Amino acid sequence: MASSNSLPLFSNRKSKFENRKSKMWETFLQHCLIGLTNGSLFALIALGYTMVYGIIELVNFAHGDLFMLGCFLAFTLLAWLGLQGAGPVWTLVGIGLILIIVPIFCGSLNVAVDRIVYRPLRGAPKLAPLVSAIGVSFVMMNVGLFWGGAADLNFPDLISQNLSNHNLLGNSPIQFTPKDLMVIATTVPIMIVLTLFVQFTKLGKAMRATAQNPVAAQLMGINVDRVIGATFAIGGGLAGAASVIYALYINTISFQMGFQNGLYAFTAAVLGGIGKIPGAVLGGLVIGLVRALGSGYIGEKWTSPLIFMILIVILVFRPTGLLGAQTREKV
């Protein structure tokens, strides 16, 4: 087991569990808990992929790098606000502020990229915007390189340091700290609000209409470009929120993190059925579980190839995902 180079979130926990049979269930439950926490983060990122794909059939390759830039902005803001070593109240207020500013930044950036790069390519062959998105991803990665440097940055563990790191489950050997709670307490409401938004508001209905048939939507008086812009804004905002929570939770950020996390999230979106919002959530949770259980039982270094294998297998054998309906491609 590769415990020496495992994720920071595993390091303080593994040693507490012996390999006795009575502990096996506890270990398993602990992995599941970590997996669900991680998974809800992946789900937030995956939502951005799935919404954009649902509406313009673009695999937004730059989404992961947008997430990375969000982490860097959170890092910069954290230094400005002087949150390291601050009291509990200021910490909470500061995190709240960051959780507002970073999503706005990511959302606006995503809209700007759509305006400048993708919109002129709307009529082009399908692969042209995909190639452009890869280009945007590279440019963003370079911005991240200049922003934070080539080395990994250590993001302060604000919640454990400034608030508390007590086990919320009392004396139970399964660890559930305020940090884990923070992830669940922010991601779950965001997902609920998003689902309600898409289901019941006018803009949400316009989005679903555009996703179904852009031409028909336009004929019904929907401003398709604005709806697409709004989708990019929401997707970017979700990536921004995810980036803040990720940085506070994992505590290591680097300019290359966007690629891999983006791919995990994309895998989650495909797994659930790309274009489907509940699918992205389900896929995110499954990928989180696979990753945590894989790290626990197969070994940290094989989890990434495992997830990519899942991506390939799903794309080949069930490209519509778990929740997607079978649709025939129009000739």
Add this chain to the structure above:
Amino acid sequence: MAKDEKQPKKSSANSDLRLQGAALLPDYAQQVSKRSPISPNSVFRAEIILPLLFLLYPLIPGLDNWLFSRTNTSMGSQLTLIFIFSILAIGLNVVVGYSGLLHLGIAAFFGIGAYITGILTVPSYPFQFGFWIALAIATFGAGLLGVILAAPTLRLRGDYLALVTLGFGEVVRFSIRNLEEITAGTRGLNPLPSPVLPFVSEASWKIDYRWFYYLTLAMLLAILWLMRNLERSRLGRAWIAVREDELAATCMGINAARVKLSAFALSAALAGLAGGLYATKLTSTAGPDAFDFNRSMIMLCCIILGGLGSLRGTLLGVLILIGFDNVLAPILDGVIQQSGINASNSRFLVFSNWRMFIFGMTLILIMRYRPMGLLPARMAKAA
């Protein structure tokens, strides 16, 4: 050239017919579009002059040493790498350019070629085949893996296929890193022995860059010749027909699946060949990070910049982008370092830090303003 000019420009009224018909026509003599900044004539000259320059470069006494003393870069070695990457780009061009399938994992086959060559030749393994046998096995092995990957995935739609190739590339990279008993992990396998040729002693391969330079140049020229013929062959025309309109091509009796599969296999084989040459050139398999997603992307940038489906464009793209990445950026960095412009050690004044920005902007701008690339193939369509 002359033959092209005589052909009357067909009206745009029957442009659809023209597109489909042209994709099946055997005549692929280049007709550079009017928007091209490089006139056909100058391209024609460049086509003769550039290979001549490359042929003559090592023969000019002292030139390489002089350049080395000025720039601290062995131009001969870098040109050798450029030739190798040209082979890789030509391979990628078969899939992306001719057949119109976006392939984001070419580096995986490049790496597979490098590691097959490494495993078959390094002293730490019992095989220790010669260079040529290992290279042949690497080529065929990579091609075979290409078929194995492609067979189940080719029925997927374009963007999904791209992601499968990407995922495959990552799986291969992680496997190279993690299977340390086989691949020596991040250290890479070494030392790879020199190639074997009559009249050339082993020492001279190591001392003189020229042997490998001419070996790779000869291989590149042979592959170019092969590709030029293949482009016009039944198979090459079928690739382009499938790219332009798969349904119409199928109706014309082309077995689209088989045609795509052959493109995939050929591209993987060429990438494997390039990988074998690369590892032998470096005398090491270089570790997994030489075969990561960035490698695939840089190669894709090269062929998109040059012009998809255009052999000259591919070569030009490699020359510009790999030339920038491997030669120009280090030289400029050296100049800036020496001249003291960058006294404050700002990372913005280091050219190599801008490479991803440049590759990314290349992709964005080319897709936006010139989707056919700098030297477009006739009738080429954006990916």
